[in-house]
Amino acid sequence: MIGDQTAVLGSLGSVPDLRDRLGLFLEVEGGREYVIRVPGSALSPLSNSDLAQLLNWMIRKFGPTQVSDRFVPFTAREVDQHRRPLVDIEEVREILMERISNHQDN
Ligand code: HEM
Known part of the structure; x- marks a missing residue:
């Protein structure tokens, strides 16, 4: 059952909960690239087209x-342009979370 919960809810302190949040990355500068470049996306065996459709x-x-x-939906071309795995993920995610929170205050 723990496995089921992880799939639905994320995992506290490690795997993020995407519900009502994932889309917020798309509203801030750098966010579209980020969702393509996280390891789960960039390093998946999916083709650019399949990854675009999955996102x-x-x-x-x-x-x-x-x-x-x-x-604006992702296309295979956009995925191809940005698909390099992020190295400094935590730092980039923190910056984006900050942008999201400022964006929501406006
Ligand atoms: C095809 C499979 C996957 C896709 C498309 C995917 C996609 C994403 C996306 C779009 C994000 C950004 C959301 C955010 O930061 O809140 C993210 C973050 C994250 N995902 Fe995944 N993911 C996949 C598989 C996985 C798996 C299997 C794990 C681990 C069990 C995982 C762990 C994480 C973690 C820890 C983050 C936060 C950023 C980081 O530290 O890497 N993902 N993923």
Whole structure:
């Protein structure tokens, strides 16, 4: 059962919970590149086209709906342009979370 929970909820302190949050990355500078460049995305065995479709599905699935209703879908070309695994993930994620929180205050 723990495995099931991890798949749905994320894992506290390690794997992030995507619900109502994933789409927020797309609203800030650098966020589109980030979701392509996290290891789960960039290093997956998926083709650029499949990864684009998976990210589009994830964003529609997890929302938040205000974002997923209006976001510009990823294409294989955009994925190809940015698909280099991030090295300084934690640092980049922190900067993006800060941008997200400032964006929401406005
Ligand atoms: C095809 C499979 C996967 C895709 C498309 C994917 C996609 C993503 C995306 C879009 C993010 C950014 C969201 C955020 O930072 O809040 C993310 C972050 C993250 N994902 Fe995944 N993921 C995949 C598999 C996995 C797996 C199997 C794990 C570990 C069990 C994992 C662990 C993480 C972690 C820890 C982060 C936070 C950033 C980091 O420290 O790398 N992901 N993933």
